[in-house]
Amino acid sequence: MPELLSLRDVSAAYGRIQALSHVSLSVPEGAIVALLGANGAGKSTTLNVISRLVPQSGGEILFRGASIAARASHEVVRAGIAQVPEGREVFREMSVRENLELGAHLRRDARGVAEDVERAFAYFPVLRERYRQRAGTLSGGEQQMLLIARALMARPALLLLDEPSLGLSPLLVQQIFGIIRRINEDGTTILLVEQNVGVALGCSSYAYILENGEIAHHGPSASLAADGAVQNAYLGGH
Ligand SMILES: Nc1ncnc2c1ncn2[C@@H]1O[C@H](COP(=O)(O)OP(=O)(O)O)[C@@H](O)[C@H]1O
Numbered sequence: 001m002p003e004l005l006s007l008r009d010v011s012a013a014y015g016r017i018q019a020l021s022h023v024s025l026s027v028p029e030g031a032i033v034a035l036l037g038a039n040g041a042g043k044s045t046t047l048n049v050i051s052r053l054v055p056q057s058g059g060e061i062l063f064r065g066a067s068i069a070a071r072a073s074h075e076v077v078r079a080g081i082a083q084v085p086e087g088r089e090v091f092r093e094m095s096v097r098e099n100l101e102l103g104a105h106l107r108r109d110a111r112g113v114a115e116d117v118e119r120a121f122a123y124f125p126v127l128r129e130r131y132r133q134r135a136g137t138l139s140g141g142e143q144q145m146l147l148i149a150r151a152l153m154a155r156p157a158l159l160l161l162d163e164p165s166l167g168l169s170p171l172l173v174q175q176i177f178g179i180i181r182r183i184n185e186d187g188t189t190i191l192l193v194e195q196n197v198g199v200a201l202g203c204s205s206y207a208y209i210l211e212n213g214e215i216a217h218h219g220p221s222a223s224l225a226a227d228g229a230v231q232n233a234y235l236g237g238h
């Protein structure tokens, strides 16, 4: 499969704090790739550098073979990369529908946008039931669904998900990951950041493990899941 996204030797710092050092990874078109690691390892920073929300201090990021180093974050969205940031940040005072339409604010094709609202409702039927409601009244799981649905409104080729399971019950995690798989099967490539290692290795084909801003391990998800040493050292053991 051709590479959709690749990072080569990417570094990033917040002032004197070196958050990423020479991170290289690649995301093949059509895949779900997982990015794992402890709290503070640099997972969110990696996604934020790809989205151009945090500047890189070295290295190269290629999307569809072309460097995105000089692009602004809205240009990256337009090029086909959408991020669901860590934590829940729906626009609480706006309705569910308005939140979805905001995800399409860079688009001018009203009919396509309406179709995509329908598509979002097909993935997340509960959002259809609540589309007039203020987003702030949704449960935590429903807000996470709305955030994913909103990101899809940009029709991304690549979806960056930052800890979609955070704070959700096991049942909701299962439900959301079932939908994430369907979104992938329907043609969206996914780079998935997770602390829930079992779930992430179960739904990805390849995984990278970050430790202190460096890639400490990488390999097919099934091999990492079966590797006792990796499990013990990085993934909390079992
Ligand atoms: N806005 C920021 N300002 C300063 N330091 C930050 C900021 N965001 C993250 N960091 C630091 O960068 C490192 C990586 O953080 P982060 O990418 O958020 O890790 P993760 O998502 O894996 O938990 C941590 O040491 C964290 O404290």
Ligand SMILES: [Mg+2]
Pocket: 043, 044, 045, 086
């Ligand atoms: Mg994070």
